Amino acid sequence: MSGVGPAVRVSIESTCEKQVQEVSLDGMETYVPPLSMSQNLAKLAQRIDFGQGSDSDEEGVEAEPRDPQEWGKTEAEEDEATVKFQPSLWPWDSVRNNLRSSLTEMCVLYDVLSVVKEKKYMALDPVSQDPSAGKTPQVFQLISKKKSLATAAQLLLKGAEKLSKSVAENQENRRQRDFNSELLRLRSQWKLRKVGDKILGDLSYRSAGSLFPHPGTFEVIKNTDINLDKKLPEDYCPLNVQIPSDLEGSAYIKVSIQKQAPDIGDLGTVNLFRRQPKAKAGTQPWHVKLEAAQNVLLCKEIFAQLSREAVQIKSQIPHIVVKNQIISQPFPGLQLSISLCHSTGEKKNQRASPEKPKPDDHLYVLEHNLHQLMREFHKQTLSSIVMPHPASAPFGHKRQRMAGPMAYDKAEISSLQQNEGLLEKIIKQAKHIFLRSRTARTIDSLASRIEDPQIQAHWSNINDVYESSVKVLITSQGYEQICKSIQLQLNIGVEQIRVVHRDGRVISLSHQEQELQDFLLSQMSQHQVHAVQQLAKVMGWHVLSFSNHVGLGSVESIGNASAITVASSNGEYAISVRNGPESGCKVLVQFPRSQSKELPKSDVIQDGKWNHLRGPYKEVHWSKMEGRNFVYKMELLMAALTPCL
């Protein structure tokens, strides 16, 4: 800088910071000396408007006696006016104001307290009430008391209302909870789904494989028509179900076999005697209701299936479907009726029928089997459609799966597919049951009618639905050990009875009762002759001739007569027995020629040796013989004719 020309003198002085107090005539300026720190603060403090924001407290403070000390700084009061002109110059204005007012309050409080404390200047005395003001008339007192009581009562009432409301709410909640828990229980046993704001359930057996088109839906309703005030009845249930009207009540399938055909007018009217479903303890009413409805549905399905088959199947005697009854003729003169009995709950006053249905009219076995067959049918449809199965073949019998790889031909495949309907099966079962019971009756009636020989029947306990067997023994009392010749095995099938004889002969009998009876009668008559043969062996007699079927003598209407001739051990006597199922027994005894008196002396046979010729026969009055049965009598006879040694 020094190297550049003549230096220009620039004087630098600070700007006039201080206020000019006065300029003297000589131009001298006297400055106002700068404010010291404390002066500056005082100046700033002057700016604060202590009056602002404390107006609201003004009244409360006014009641207090004013103290000159309160305003220690009088000059501040005077300056207020000047400061008020610039209220919000300072950003902390509001804070300042509030601080100021609070300070004021504090000061006032402090002063009051100190004044009161020192008791020098001021004492606090209670203000004496105007005695006249307290003297209110009694009416007013009463009114005011009443008023206050009313207020209190109102309060109490309000509280009570709140309480009762909450109690009701609680109960409502509990009921709701009960409904929900019931619903949960219902859901664990039945299929439910929500449609709109309704809860619908499924009664049908569709998920089990049924193809019955009935929807079988029921609706779950909340039981709300109960009065809260009343005590809940014992069987109250918050959940109710509404089942379709056609599934109400109870139903069952009745299967019966009647001997004679009732007149046509009686068809289709089945006595509906109602069996009230007994509720087990601990089950919900809805459960009982739903189960009954489901049973009705199943019965209806069975009946629909049966009647469809009855119409479709062509049999020699067509099946008749009338109203709720299916009539079929398994055997001539016999009627199998399957009827659907459905009684709704309302029809309690069923007409008292003159002919009370006998309880044994029912064929419970068949009814049960019908249900079982239906469920089997369900299972079949289910397993063929729904069940998991190998990709190569339908789920089913293993033989069915093997039909392809093993190259089964048509005949074998058709034997695998059983396409017998429900009705056919049940008719077959009915036939078998009927045949079995008729056989039993035939044997029993024979056994009770004929005492000699005895018939014993041993029924097997375990039967097939289409076949059962009975073993028939024909014996004589007291001689069971030696007379065991006739043992018959009767295999009772559907249409016929096969008799297997002890020696292996097989005889087929038809369903006609008479055939079996005749056969047994002929067997019994043969038994007697067999018994004589056995007895002769035991007694040491000789069998001279024996024939099961004699061709001589009167013709029997049942079977053939059988005959035997036995000779005593020394050959003197001979007994000849002819026994026919119808003609009965005829016993003849041949005496030695020597003993016969009435025999005319012949001229030809004079010689003594001819005495050994057989003599004439004499019939024994068999009924007059002593002894309890035929074999016993025969034993006595033989014993009598046996020579004493």
Next chain:
Amino acid sequence: MGVTCVCQLPLAEGKSVQQTIDLLHKKLEQLGAVKQGSFTVDCETYHATGNASGQPTKLLYVMHNSETPLSCIALFEGGPCLTADGNFDVLMIKLKSHFQNAKGHKVESRGSRYRYCDFLIKVGAVTMSSSARGISVEVEYCPCVVPGDCWNLMKEFMQSFLGPSIPELPSVFSSKPEGLYAPVDCVDTMTQYLEMFSKVRKQQVLPGTTR
């Protein structure tokens, strides 16, 4: 399933396939045989592809018989065979890359099924791509599965309606290692059909026999 014998019937002189079949039907009905529905035997040919070059391509025949409606029989030419269920056809479509279907080679025999006591007689017209090529006659003696036991009986029976042109004992039976007394199965029948079909395929198209 009994012993079967499949043979090709030569055409009667001056007769078409259908006329010859009608003639045979008439003979059978006179004999007392009863018509029992119809039958079909078909055979599709597959070429095995993708094998090493140089080897001759093996042929696979897939056959169906209406007598065993659920089964499907696959035979290699002179080789192994298998019996499967109906899904085998679907499997063959999946195996397209290994076995190619020779479309024009489908041979079929279709006709009526007659029963005469224990015998089943099936007279069919063999068609190949919708042209009748010949007549097949299958005779089955149902009660017996041992060819050695019933061949003479079958021969005698066939004589009664086929006349002098009765077939020899099928080679399937005679070529078995166990001899004539091994039980037969459905593969034997199908092998006979296959042999007959290949014979028909080789022969020239008969003039004027299209139906």
